[in-house]
Amino acid sequence: MPELPEVETYRRYFEETALGQTVVDLKAEDPRRQLTLDYDTLLNALKGKQFVGTHRIGKHFLVNLSSGNVLVLHFGMTGDLAYYRDEEDTPRFARVVFYFSNGFRLAFIDSRKFGRIGIAASIEEYQKKKALGPDALDITLPQLQASIEKRKAPIKPLLLDQKILAGIGNWIADEVLFQAKINPVKPANTLSDSELKHLHQAIQLVLQTAIEHEAIYQTFPKSFLIHARGWDDTVETTAAERQICPRHGTPLEVAKVGGRTTYFCPICQPL
DNA sequence: CTCAGTGTTCAGTG
DNA sequence: TCACTGAACACTGA
Numbered sequence: 001m002p003e004l005p006e007v008e009t010y011r012r013y014f015e016e017t018a019l020g021q022t023v024v025d026l027k028a029e030d031p032r033r034q035l036t037l038d039y040d041t042l043l044n045a046l047k048g049k050q051f052v053g054t055h056r057i058g059k060h061f062l063v064n065l066s067s068g069n070v071l072v073l074h075f076g077m078t079g080d081l082a083y084y085r086d087e088e089d090t091p092r093f094a095r096v097v098f099y100f101s102n103g104f105r106l107a108f109i110d111s112r113k114f115g116r117i118g119i120a121a122s123i124e125e126y127q128k129k130k131a132l133g134p135d136a137l138d139i140t141l142p143q144l145q146a147s148i149e150k151r152k153a154p155i156k157p158l159l160l161d162q163k164i165l166a167g168i169g170n171w172i173a174d175e176v177l178f179q180a181k182i183n184p185v186k187p188a189n190t191l192s193d194s195e196l197k198h199l200h201q202a203i204q205l206v207l208q209t210a211i212e213h214e215a216i217y218q219t220f221p222k223s224f225l226i227h228a229r230g231w232d233d234t235v236e237t238t239a240a241e242r243q244i245c246p247r248h249g250t251p252l253e254v255a256k257v258g259g260r261t262t263y264f265c266p267i268c269q270p271l
Numbered sequence: 272c273t274c275a276g277t278g279t280t281c282a283g284t285g
Numbered sequence: 286t287c288a289c290t291g292a293a294c295a296c297t298g299a
Contacts, residue, residue, distance in 0.1 A: 003277065033295085059278080077277050078297085093297090112296045114278060153289065162279085169277055231277090259291060261276080 002075035004136055004167030005210035007059050010081050014063070015054055017083035018098070018106045022050045025099035028117075034095055034110070036072075036118030045069055045119050046098070055123055057132050058166025062123055069119050072126055076114025082107045136167035137207055141200045148188040148196075155191065155199075156184035157258030167207070171226055174263050176202045178225040183271040184257045184264050228252055228263050 002010070023046040031039040045067070053064035063071040073079070082091045085104045090097070094107035096117055108117060120126035134143060147164045148155070158164055159173040168176070177184050180202035182195055191199065206224075213219045218232045228243045243252045245265035255262050 006277085030295095074278085076279080076295095111298095112276085112294095114295070116279095151288080157289085160278090171277065229277095258289095 002059055002079050003169035003172050004058055004207055005215040007056055007061055008211050009214045011054050011056050011061055019051050021100035023098055024101050027097045029095045036116050057127055057135055058162055070123055072118045072120050074116045078110055078112045079115040080109040082109055131163050132166045133164045136165045136203055139165045144200050145196050151188040154185040154257055155188045158188050170260050172206055175206045175225050179205060181268050183269040184262050222246060225263060
């Protein structure tokens with residue numbers, strides 16, 4: 001489920017576990033697909049090197065190596081991390097495993113194999129190469145305004161464009177637009193100054209709230225739209241029970257916008 | 272058995 | 286070149 005809040009949560013987990021460790025070995029189940037450089041090159045870049053720091057740009061997780069290079073992890077749709085010691089504790093779908101000199105291991109878990117691992121010369125070089133916009137937590141209102149005010153596309157797919165701002169994925173885009181009371185198909189160039197301001201505030205609100213809750217959706221405020229998606233598997237609900245606006249108690253609409261499933265409230269977010 | 276999907280990239284169109 | 290759309294990618298779980 002890795003959007004910005006999940007990746008930030010993984011980063012903090014990494015800081016408490018694998019940071020400071022020295023890599024002694026590496027295993028990759030499907031190296032040609034999941035590594036962006038060949039296995040031997042990656043192993044050589046890691047072996048004997050220490051993990052000395054972490055960064056995050058949007059959904060991209062970067063680890064400073066003692067060599068000066070940067071290890072880059074992207075979690076795709078289903079990536080996760082697990083730090084553990086014994087072989088028998090290897091999680092299911094551990095596609096790549098880092099082995100450390102202290103006997104512990106770090107698994108890159110990724111059931112659907114959209115995740116990628118590679119090496120970059122520096123954080124700046126990587127951000128430039130991937131053309132990533134400012135991190136969604138850092139983007140300023142003038143920056144956001146400048147990059148979307150002339151665009152005619154619906155606002156939602158622009159929020160998903162990592163070149164404009166980095167870190168927003170499908171559910172956060174819906175949540176942000178709901179909190180800002182903006183219709184997802186509204187052309188970006190028709191947003192008023194007030195709407196842009198609310199949009200910018202909603203981005204900060206949703207991301208900060210999600211990070212505070214360590215991206216555990218079930219614990220998010222009741223005022224959040226995310227509960228409509230039915231990802232809380234501790235309760236049994238039908239779509240009709242769930243797909244209700246938290247403000248009005250009226251049915252939400254589910255549509256495809258920019259090719260992605262989109263939830264919104266036609267009353268809160270009129271066109 | 273079929274199908275949707277939390278992300279990204281690329282081909283194709285205008 | 287740019288803006289935009291839609292399909293493809295791999296796999297699991299409903």
